Amino acid sequence: MGRFWSSVKTAFFISSRDVAKNVRVLAIVLLALGFLFTNLLFARFMVLGFRDILEYDVIKVSGALSLVVQQTQEKEEDENISKLSSTQYKLEPEEADYLQNAPLLEKKISEFPGVASVTSILTSSAMLKHGTKEEPAMILGFPLDDKVTVLSKSVVKGRYFEPGYDIERESGIILGRYLAEKLAKKRGKPSLEVGDMVRVIFRNSRLKRYTVRGIIDARDYEANYDAILPRDELQAVLKTKLDEVSEIRIRLDDKNRVPELKSAIAEITKLGGAVETWEDKDDFGLPDLVRGFNLVGQIIFGVGLLSSAVVIAVVIYVNAIRKRRQIGIIRAIGIKNWLILLVFSVQAFLLSSLSIGVGTGFYYLLDYYLHQHPIVMPFGDMTTSFQLHAYLVTVKLFLATAVCAGLYPAWIVTREPIAKITSEIG
Amino acid sequence: MTKDSILVEVRDLRKTYQMGKVEVHALNGVNLQIRCGEFVSVTGASGSGKTTLLNMIGLLDDPTYGTVMIDGQDTRKLSAREKSEFRLQRLGFIFQFFNLFMELTAIENIVLPALAVGASRENYMAKAVTLLKSVGLEKRVRHYPFELSGGEQQRVAIARALMNNPILVLTDEPTANIDSVMSNKIVDLFVRINRERNVTILMATHEKELASKATHVIEFQDGKIISDHRRVVES
Numbered sequence: 001m002g003r004f005w006s007s008v009k010t011a012f013f014i015s016s017r018d019v020a021k022n023v024r025v026l027a028i029v030l031l032a033l034g035f036l037f038t039n040l041l042f043a044r045f046m047v048l049g050f051r052d053i054l055e056y057d058v059i060k061v062s063g064a065l066s067l068v069v070q071q072t073q074e075k076e077e078d079e080n081i082s083k084l085s086s087t088q089y090k091l092e093p094e095e096a097d098y099l100q101n102a103p104l105l106e107k108k109i110s111e112f113p114g115v116a117s118v119t120s121i122l123t124s125s126a127m128l129k130h131g132t133k134e135e136p137a138m139i140l141g142f143p144l145d146d147k148v149t150v151l152s153k154s155v156v157k158g159r160y161f162e163p164g165y166d167i168e169r170e171s172g173i174i175l176g177r178y179l180a181e182k183l184a185k186k187r188g189k190p191s192l193e194v195g196d197m198v199r200v201i202f203r204n205s206r207l208k209r210y211t212v213r214g215i216i217d218a219r220d221y222e223a224n225y226d227a228i229l230p231r232d233e234l235q236a237v238l239k240t241k242l243d244e245v246s247e248i249r250i251r252l253d254d255k256n257r258v259p260e261l262k263s264a265i266a267e268i269t270k271l272g273g274a275v276e277t278w279e280d281k282d283d284f285g286l287p288d289l290v291r292g293f294n295l296v297g298q299i300i301f302g303v304g305l306l307s308s309a310v311v312i313a314v315v316i317y318v319n320a321i322r323k324r325r326q327i328g329i330i331r332a333i334g335i336k337n338w339l340i341l342l343v344f345s346v347q348a349f350l351l352s353s354l355s356i357g358v359g360t361g362f363y364y365l366l367d368y369y370l371h372q373h374p375i376v377m378p379f380g381d382m383t384t385s386f387q388l389h390a391y392l393v394t395v396k397l398f399l400a401t402a403v404c405a406g407l408y409p410a411w412i413v414t415r416e417p418i419a420k421i422t423s424e425i426g
Numbered sequence: 427m428t429k430d431s432i433l434v435e436v437r438d439l440r441k442t443y444q445m446g447k448v449e450v451h452a453l454n455g456v457n458l459q460i461r462c463g464e465f466v467s468v469t470g471a472s473g474s475g476k477t478t479l480l481n482m483i484g485l486l487d488d489p490t491y492g493t494v495m496i497d498g499q500d501t502r503k504l505s506a507r508e509k510s511e512f513r514l515q516r517l518g519f520i521f522q523f524f525n526l527f528m529e530l531t532a533i534e535n536i537v538l539p540a541l542a543v544g545a546s547r548e549n550y551m552a553k554a555v556t557l558l559k560s561v562g563l564e565k566r567v568r569h570y571p572f573e574l575s576g577g578e579q580q581r582v583a584i585a586r587a588l589m590n591n592p593i594l595v596l597t598d599e600p601t602a603n604i605d606s607v608m609s610n611k612i613v614d615l616f617v618r619i620n621r622e623r624n625v626t627i628l629m630a631t632h633e634k635e636l637a638s639k640a641t642h643v644i645e646f647q648d649g650k651i652i653s654d655h656r657r658v659v660e661s
Contacts, residue, residue: 005544006541006544010538014530017527
């Protein structure tokens with residue numbers, strides 16, 4: 001055992017001296033490997049960042065979880081067909097559209113550990129008109145103290161509804177950016193502006209006039225086509241009961257707990273509705289998009305890892321060839337092949353460890369810059385997403401690749417007959 | 427092991443290399459005995475078989491036929507791993523090119539074999555300093571090889587070869603890369619080490635003048651011994 005540790009110490013001793021011997025060469029090797037490591041981190045964390053933003057795009061307007069009205073789809077379709085065949089088809093089965101006992105459900109959910117905030121909303125399809133231009137849209141009735149979504153923080157023109165807002169006095173409505181633009185087109189304007197008038201025909205055929213109070217750009221395709229009213233106002237227009245809502249949106253402390261909390265919340269609210277995750281709500285093939293990007297990221301990561309292996313193998317091979325004579329001599333002295341392999345493995349380990357430090361430094365700078373200047377995408381600001389677990393996996397893979405890449409050329413040199421090397425010398 | 431007992435015995439040693447379609451007989455039935463404490467020089471022209479003989483005795487290569495007994499041990503029966511261990515513990519090597527690790531100081535180069543056998547730091551450091559003194563390099567302890575002359579580097583290599591107290595030191599053309607004055611000094615050093623430490627030395631050299639300083643001179647030609655005589659040395 002003492003001899004083994006002595007050998008390991010010897011290997012570290014020789015390797016560290018060799019690595020530190022030529023500072024200029026060391027600096028170049030570290031820069032090359034450091035950049036490769038940065039590239040590995042960047043590829044991984046940019047994909048994670050992209051995934052985050054896609055997920056956040058849904059979560060930011062719909063919450064991580066939603067309690068919605070339980071749909072019995074097949075039965076409903078059959079019923080609809082039978083209704084269609086009769087003349088008694090009623091477009092809106094009002095009672096079935098709403099969650100009952102909303103305040104109680106909201107209270108139960110908000111008491112659940114891991115739930116950050118809860119908001120109950122009413123929704124209604126409607127037709128919005130401005131002059132001769134009309135657009136169908138979804139009207140969202142939000143309570144004025146909504147803490148689940150980012151809609152109140154997405155105002156680009158005008159103002160959102162502040163707590164205590166009196167709708168009777170002003171009759172304000174908030175429009176999504178795209179909706180405001182569509183309604184304005186025929187009027188020769190790029191967009192409706194704050195103060196413009198819109199007429200809204202609700203699904204119960206009631207017509208009301210509203211003044212545009214604000215325009216939001218939530219960087220979300222769906223939300224930018226919606227209009228927002230205070231929930232009380234929508235309740236009054238639709239004449240729903242006070243404890244009826246269309247949906248309860250739930251924000252969580254940690255989106256990774258979605259599956260766990262989904263089942264838990266479904267359990268406590270099982271008679272009140274169905275729990276949907278943000279993924280269930282996604283209509284744009286988000287998982288496919290994320291999978292595609294993950295694949296691209298993995299390819300970039302794999303290629304980066306191979307490039308690192310090649311660079312390390314070349315460095316170690318050049319070193320092993322340069323030291324061929326010395327290796328021959330120390331083998332002749334009686335130093336075992338495994339110790340020589342250990343020396344080169346340790347050298348590869350030291351080089352890659354130092355490169356990890358350098359590469360992490362570069363990555364930190366890049367990460368800092370991207371957080372200061374994120375890439376503006378239609379669905380949000382994209383930047384890298386550092387995750388410790390992914391970082392540690394990358395470090396382990398990089399080290400393992402480096403040691404393997406370092407071992408192979410050294411192994412080739414130790415296979416050569418000692419007498420051949422020594423006779424070449426003499 | 428007593429003085430004059432047989433340390434190395436070579437019996438009918440043959441080594442044939444295949445060079446393409448041609449067979450080259452580097453050693454052609456060599457028989458010799460080396461006694462304990464002898465300073466043996468092997469001379470002969472280039473290609474006469476000196477280095478091949480040293481490779482066989484140094485367990486760096488396997489003979490095609492014949493036996494090499496060292497200290498009563500039939501080396502044919504040793505595995506590669508055992509040969510490696512035998513070389514580390516019982517043999518010392520000095521080569522034509524000094525082959526020191528350039529990134530290690532003189533003393534660090536010397537302690538390498540001791541590190542490989544797991545010796546304690548106190549022991550090997552003290553011993554390395556003593557060895558450096560004995561080869562006249564006590565003022566070059568912390569010098570790197572590139573800061574030393576050829577002769578000094580070879581003396582570091584000699585000290586390294588002695589580090590694990592070998593029973594036999596093999597040295598192949600140790601003076602080929604140094605000037606004649608220094609060559610004489612190096613061989614004189616071998617003579618001194620041989621006398622003072624009673625270490626058996628087997629040196630291959632093509633320089634007859636240097637070879638004549640040994641106590642036992644063997645001359646090679648075409649893979650065969652053409653002369654083998656011992657010189658009586660006053661102790």
